[in-house]
Amino acid sequence: LQQALENARKTNKPVFIDFTGHGCVNCREMEARVWSHPDVLSRLKKDFVIVALYVDDKTKLPESEWYTSSFDQRVKKTIGARNGDIQITRYNNNAQPYYCIVDHDGNLLVQPVDYDLDPIRFVSFLDEGRKAFESK
16 A cells, blocks of 8 residues: 555555455456446556555565554454455445545545446546545
């Protein structure tokens, strides 16, 4: 996420956060049926810095990066646990898929969306996020 925010600052684009999981069937369906729509895909490629945060990634964090969550008071030791903690503490949600459009400080620009197979509504979400970013 930090790398995406830094890249977004350099390119002056908003960040599209994809909270996802390796084992998330609905996530794959969104990618296959909505993200592949030409109007969605062109906007994602052109208008956003995209970051996928996998909440089920079991890769261990270096011990120096372990921390205790303010949400559940548990020590976060994996990339997935950290990503899930980011999702719930910053964006008040713990279901996937979940899509957030944020500014360079990680602040929401528009209301996030979740599983919805209508590409036209997804295009509207992307357009609203881009416009909110440009008006800041």
